[in-house]
Amino acid sequence: MNNNIKMPVILIGNSFKYEIEATLKMFFPTSRFSFSDDINDAKAESCIIAGVNGSEIYTDVKINGVNFHSEKNLYSTDTKTVEHELCRLIYHILSDKLNIVSPWGLMTGIRPVKKVIELINQGKNFNETSDILTERFEISPEKLKLAYNTAVNQIPILEKINSKAVSLYVSIPFCPTRCSYCSFVSHSIKTAVKLIPEYVEALCSEIEIIGNIVRETGTEIDTVYFGGGTPTSIPSEDIKTIMECVQKNFDLGKIREYSFEAGRPDTITAEKLRVIKELGGQRISINTQTLNDDVLKVIGRQHTGDEFIKAFELARKTGFKNINTDLIAGLPTETTASFVNTLDKVTELVPENITVHTLTIKRAANLFGQNVLENKEISVSEMVDYSVEKLMNNGYMPYYLYRQKNTIDNLENVGYSKKGCESYYNIFIMDETQTILGAGCAASTKLVYPDGKISRIHNYKFPYEYIRNFDQLMTKKKEITECLKKINS
Ligand code: SF4
Numbered sequence: 031m032n033n034n035i036k037m038p039v040i041l042i043g044n045s046f047k048y049e050i051e052a053t054l055k056m057f058f059p060t061s062r063f064s065f066s067d068d069i070n071d072a073k074a075e076s077c078i079i080a081g082v083n084g085s086e087i088y089t090d091v092k093i094n095g096v097n098f099h100s101e102k103n104l105y106s107t108d109t110k111t112v113e114h115e116l117c118r119l120i121y122h123i124l125s126d127k128l129n130i131v132s133p134w135g136l137m138t139g140i141r142p143v144k145k146v147i148e149l150i151n152q153g154k155n156f157n158e159t160s161d162i163l164t165e166r167f168e169i170s171p172e173k174l175k176l177a178y179n180t181a182v183n184q185i186p187i188l189e190k191i192n193s194k195a196v197s198l199y200v201s202i203p204f205c206p207t208r209c210s211y212c213s214f215v216s217h218s219i220k221t222a223v224k225l226i227p228e229y230v231e232a233l234c235s236e237i238e239i240i241g242n243i244v245r246e247t248g249t250e251i252d253t254v255y256f257g258g259g260t261p262t263s264i265p266s267e268d269i270k271t272i273m274e275c276v277q278k279n280f281d282l283g284k285i286r287e288y289s290f291e292a293g294r295p296d297t298i299t300a301e302k303l304r305v306i307k308e309l310g311g312q313r314i315s316i317n318t319q320t321l322n323d324d325v326l327k328v329i330g331r332q333h334t335g336d337e338f339i340k341a342f343e344l345a346r347k348t349g350f351k352n353i354n355t356d357l358i359a360g361l362p363t364e365t366t367a368s369f370v371n372t373l374d375k376v377t378e379l380v381p382e383n384i385t386v387h388t389l390t391i392k393r394a395a396n397l398f399g400q401n402v403l404e405n406k407e408i409s410v411s412e413m414v415d416y417s418v419e420k421l422m423n424n425g426y427m428p429y430y431l432y433r434q435k436n437t438i439d440n441l442e443n444v445g446y447s448k449k450g451c452e453s454y455y456n457i458f459i460m461d462e463t464q465t466i467l468g469a470g471c472a473a474s475t476k477l478v479y480p481d482g483k484i485s486r487i488h489n490y491k492f493p494y495e496y497i498r499n500f501d502q503l504m505t506k507k508k509e510i511t512e513c514l515k516k517i518n519s
Pocket residue numbers: 204205207208209211212213214216258259260293294
């Protein structure tokens with residue numbers, strides 16, 4: 031399929047756009063779709079018809095002019111059942127004709143671990159959970175085991191969530207250069223350098239405003255997370271200013287975790303590590319993604335594998351006892367052998383956390399449209415399968431897992447940890463039980479009300495917008511006070 035042409039999807043007798051699109055994305059990850067109920071749109075070379083007539087469902091899938099038909103009588107008109115079974119019909123016909131099997135089967139738009147936890151909480155054991163999910167979603171046995179293990183490790187952490195306390199997220203949206211797979215609104219430090227003083231000033235004002243609200247409402251801070259971009263891409267004096275501002279405006283006496291995502295090894299210096307450590311940082315991320323220098327060049331990073339190892343050792347020397355390293359399976363030009371080599375070497379360094387992502391390419395990334403998602407030569411599943419086995423054999427346990435759209439082979443991202451070193455914040459960000467207050471450009475605030483209602487406040491995406499419209503943005507913060515009052519009442 032040409033990425034610029036939208037594939038027509040004709041919905042007859044139903045409006046299941048969202049679920050059907052999610053199903054189609056498994057097979058056509060970079061394609062766009064146009065939805066209508068006009069049968070004339072079926073003249074296109076490739077198109078999908080998805081129809082419902084009472085309890086009868088049918089689909090016509092046309093790929094490059096060749097038509098395939100499938101139909102079924104459900105003996106039920108329940109909307110959820112009809113929607114799910116129609117997606118199943120489309121899934122099977124495409125899976126069969128395109129020879130693609132998704133390891134997560136029909137599971138789209140549902141968090142696998144959340145679903146497993148739900149079943150465990152209903153008293154179901156592994157076999158019962160497995161039977162239910164296999165029957166409904168056709169998940170592979172390997173992924174079922176992974177989701178189940180992750181759920182078992184996550185449950186004790188969820189039980190410790192203090193829903194009266196909140197977490198603080200501080201955003202530093204700059205990076206040394208932009209990685210080719212990145213879709214984040216990160217700004218190259220070279221072009222944004224002039225903005226940094228003003229950005230730091232605005233960010234500290236926001237931290238102060240949030241700090242006042244937290245104090246006035248008697249709210250406790252549970253975790254702090256500095257993320258980006260690459261927070262270490264700004265000078266150490268600016269890191270110091272921001273971290274001191276956090277220290278001054280929040281009572282950090284009871285926090286359970288203070289994470290700082292250093293990110294790229296080429297931005298890490300002994301001085302920055304010292305500042306982060308002295309001002310409260312306990313957990314740090316140093317992310318190489320791969321140790322293969324050729325791949326690092328291809329993805330636009332300016333460091334080598336050796337520089338990562340040096341940065342890692344420097345962090346250990348500075349006294350960091352909880353280090354995370356992010357890796358990505360499926361980077362362009364990476365082979366299974368070079369991924370295995372990366373994972374083996376990183377494991378030898380014994381970081382407390384290793385996060386294995388699978389490459390996801392969104393429209394905003396430079397790599398988009400380069401057929402990276404459809405490269406059949408490389409088996410990314412092999413890389414991911416190796417990571418599960420290698421890490422679990424080396425004392426790492428999966429404790430959070432999430433899936434994204436446009437991920438190679440519909441695979442997943444998994445956070446592994448040595449026992450007791452799991453990151454609370456990584457779970458809070460996915461769970462809906464604790465409020466997260468976001469400060470800085472591109473940060474968002476997630477307010478979790480005692481009645482379960484969730485409300486989000488998004489800050490501006492770009493530093494200049496954030497700086498220019500600061501006052502306007504702060505008027506939105508009134509809702510934080512209301513929510514924190516309710517949480518503490
Ligand atoms: S370091 Fe992360 S945020 Fe920065 S450009 Fe690369 S992927 Fe994007």
